[in-house]
Amino acid sequence: MLFNSLSFILFLIIVLVLYYSKLFGWTNKKRMLLLSSYVFYGLWNPPLVILLWISTMIDWTAGKQLAVEENQTKRKMWLILSMAVNLGFLGFFKYGDFLLENFVIIVNSIGIDFQAKPMDIILPMGISFYTFQTMSYTIDMYKRKTERARTFLDFALYVTFFPQLVAGPIVRAKDLITQFYEEKKATSEQFIWGLFLLTIGLFQKVVMADTLLSETADKVFGSKELLHGVDAWVGTIAFSGQIFFDFAGYSTCAIGIALMLGIVLPDNFRYPYASLGFSDLWKRWHISLSSWLKDYLYIPLGGNRHGITRMYVALMLTMLIGGLWHGAAWTFMVWGGLHGTYLILERLQRRYIPFEITKWNGIFLAFITFSCVNITWVFFRARSFKTAWNMIKSMFYAQSEGAKILDTFSIIKVTVVIAILFLCHWIMRNTSMKEVSLKTPPYILGIVWAIMTFLIIIAQGSGEQFIYFQF
Amino acid sequence: MKLKQSLIIALIFVIIGITSWESYWRAQGLHPTLNDEKALWAMTRAKVEEATKEDVIILGSSRAYFDIQVGQWKNETGKEPLQLASTGSSPLPTFHDIVNNTEFNGTIIVGVTPGLLFSTTYPKAFPWERPQSKVDFYFNRTYAQRLNFLLSVPLQQNLVLMSADEEEWNDDIDLKALLKRINWGKLDTLPPTPPFYNFGDVSLPRNMSMMPRAATDTAFANSIIKVWHFFGKGSPPPEKDATTAFFMHDVKKFKERGGNLILVRPPSSGGVRIGENMGLPRDRFWDSLVHVAQVKSYHFEDYAQLKNLTCPEESHLSLEDANFFTKELVEILKKDNVLPNHKTK
Known part of the structure; x- marks a missing residue:
């Protein structure tokens, strides 16, 4: 469902009326919000709600295990499971055709005559957003940076909350789930x-x-x-x-x-x-993605902790992957690569020709x-x-x-x-x-x-x- | 922050602004009408899935759309036809869709506008891409799009300002269309494209009728005639063999499953008729198609009551004449006993 549509106006009015009516307690209001979020998503393509459910179930289970499990190997396995499922979805639905196309080019270039029919996989709306959001929860749980969601309902609503489900902002668990614990009601202002x-x-x-x-x-x-x-x-x-x-x-x-x-x-x-400058740009453009990439990619890749060369490599890799996140095409990689280059040049300028x-x-x-x-x-x-x-x-x-x-x-x-x-x-x-x-x-x-x-x-x-x- | 005050002020100004806007355009002579959009076509197309042997589907170009009036047809036969003809379109993609994607084996009337039916089979060509985009929309539409359309119908039926038609008429009044009217440094096109104004009213069930203005205002009708002449002169040569072969493949399949196909050539007049006779002469196109199709076929020139009908803008009938044409056509079809289960008067 699109915000700029008549159906959304009707949908929002119904949600607001139910939300502010005295019919439901807070838990039921959250259930209503969750159901509404599935309707919001399902009105586009109902079967793809199943992906949301799978993502929710896997990350809820992984989070639950990560909260109690002390064995580091097992903890790592739960993290890998979550990553594999989420990145697997992303890889299959978003990059399936792209990977196949490039595989064909490579085998053709080494003289093997191989043609593959495009898989024509439907791209689930907003898959990059909600998979990144759920992964952030599991990674934070693994790193013990966030607390486990108190209830499955809170977690499912965090994954599916309709205002930001399909195009962000990508919200961290600690910033959103905790808001679901106490009854929320907007003031008139x-x-x-x-x-x-x-x-x-x-x-x-x-x-x-x-x-x-x-x-x-x-x-x-x-x-x-x-x-x-x-x-x-x-x-x-x-x-x-x-x-x-x-x-x-x-x-x-x-x-x-x-x-x-x-x-x-x-x-x-x-x-x-x-x-x-470009560091400033990425603090201002799509902030929730750039901070995600910084926390879950750039810093794990070494960030600025291992010398300048490693930092530049980490920076470039982060931006290339950021480019690819936007779409399965080499043009997006170039877009990311250009931004990576800009960021590296900017750091060099700051180092060698600083100015106020x-x-x-x-x-x-x-x-x-x-x-x-x-x-x-x-x-x-x-x-x-x-x-x-x-x-x-x-x-x-x-x-x-x-x-x-x-x-x-x-x-x-x-x-x-x-x-x-x-x-x-x-x-x-x-x-x-x-x-x-x-x-x-x-x-x-x-x-x-x-x-x-x-x-x-x-x-x-x-x-x-x-x-x-x-x- | 006194947001409540701001909200009240905003509401007051929006109500004043919208009321003034609506009143202004009504004072300019505009009236509310449905947009002839893909969602409307798709809604009618969906009915084909449930259609029976007794149903009639109308395919074709704008002539079949304007000239066969759904209400009149229903009055004459007791059964509402499914109007799936489309403006500026070849009927081949939609016929192909119904033959290949449905089990329908009732009656299909294909309106033949020679310049469009015989135009092309190239998927990116205008007369093909337009109807194909409707077929594609039908298969790909989301539930949200269906709901949007249903919610927009009462607004379109009652508000002039809801007139952002997919056709992008020169007299549309949505913001984008109004900005397009600004004529600063327009690039020269040779020959210059004449303005194309909306001249049809769309209603539910999907039906198109000529606006009274087009039938009575000669200057307005002439502006539309200029467009037909422009397209007529600029059209590439017809691809008779390719289009006929494509059509016949589907005709054969449709007939084999018991479908009843009827070809109808609606009227044209004036310069358009002269141009058609020169570029797409009856013997080489219509008669040839009838010969290979071996189905019941009706050319307006062959009927005394139809052959002298005059199209105000040379290509489509006024509402009054369209009702007459529909009535007479039904009578002719009844006499030939080619209509399914028509009501007894």
Whole structure:
């Protein structure tokens, strides 16, 4: 079920009515939330709920054993079981075809004539998100960093909580399960703020991403021609904006909906396009994934504890795997590799040519960072290396003879939207929406809210799927 | 933070804004109508799974969609047909779907618009991809999408502002369509594409009727005629052999299981008719198809009561004439005893 759909509005109203009615005690409310979460997921493809159940059962059992088992070998076995099941699901459903395709290429390259029919495996929505979330529980249990969930219901709800089930934020057990122990009820301020966040999230998705930016990005990346430099850049920044508004929009909706239920989810985006460098970027973009990768991949790989070379290797591996997490294609690996390279170059710069960031050079540095990020988006969005390479050529050779496929209005529209986006991120980078709204007169906030709602309604989104659902 | 105040202010402004928006577009002459979307097609397609020998399915292009009126048909036969014709589409992909993916062995009426039926079998070509995308949607639609559609129907039926049609008409009023109307530095296309305005009203059960404006406002009708002429001139040559062979493969299969296939050639007039006679002459296309298909076939030119019908925009009948055409067609089919179990008057 999509947040930007009529069925979700009906679903949310029913859930809220049941949640705040006096019909149920807290345990039954949690049961209702769990059932609702399965309905939320199942309305997309009912049989795939079984994967959620299996993941839940395995990690609940593993967690239970890890809580009581003292034998280190047995503890390790339980951890491996959990990892094998979760990564096995991920590997089969997400990377099955990709692995097969590459296997065929390899055997063909050594002269063996082998062809395999693609398996055409359906990709369960949000599988990367919920498997990472459940794995974090088991790993934390193994490392004794978190307590075992008190009841199966609490754990199942943690795995399946519908606001963040299919596209995050990826929440750690200690941050979410503990919230299920005591009855939660949003205060009226929390509820209205949640509704406001839901509106902002929908506005980002329906108006900004789908209405203002997606068409230009699709047109440019769908073109088979070598494009004019301006068109290539505009298409790239359009995608840059689209993916931010799409994904941040989902996270904002998720946080808002959870808050309407009295549950607090962590921020997933903090104005990333005003980042000062790439370390800063990954503290601001998809925070829940980057912190997951840091805690469960980068640090176990050695982090910065074993010298510089090992640190760079760990960094690069983490980013490559982070790239692959997004999709089963080599273009995603390149995307991750570019970010890894940026991070390594940034550390080298800090070491050998350090400089102070002031308010004067800050915005320039943010702009450079944003521009470099845009280059990586080319590989993220392009469906093939050929398309990506054509785009890069157009962007850097500034082809004057490349094809012009965008009209003037589209170019102006995208440029203005992205310029405003960048400036807003710059202005907001050290504050938060909450702080700004506290300083804003209620009538101004009300009018802004009304304008956003009005635009959402007249945009009449056709229920476009969120980009990150496929990851 | 005084969020309650903000919420109340937002609600007041949203109500004022939406009411004004709706009123403005109604004052401009727009009226609520269903969107002709995949979900609506899929809902009708789903009924084929339960359809019996007594049922009638209508396939074809927009002519079969506009000219065979579901209500009129039901009045005449007592049985509601399943209208699965689609605008700008070849009937071959949908016929292929029904023949190969269902057990249906009742009656299928295939409306023949020669420029579309004989156009192509290339999957990425416009007349093929459009109906195929509907078939694909039917098989892949989620329960959430079904629910979304059901919830959107009353809104579409009552609000003009819910008009984001998949067709992307030039007079759509969703935000994206309105932005597209801004004409700054549009890239030149040769020849320039004429604007294409919506001229059909869609209702439940899936039925299309010509908007009264298209039948009465000559300037508006002319704007649509320009589009037909544009497409007519720009169309690639027909692929008669490939399309006929593809069709015949399914016809044979359908007939073998006892299915009753009827070919109908709905009217066209004016410049479109002249163009069709030149590019797709009857003897080489229609007569040839009838000859190989060996099924009951009805060309409007062969019936005195139909041959002089005039299409306001040269390709489709007005609602009044469509009702007449439907009534007469049913009468003709009844006389030939090719309709299943029609009601006795």
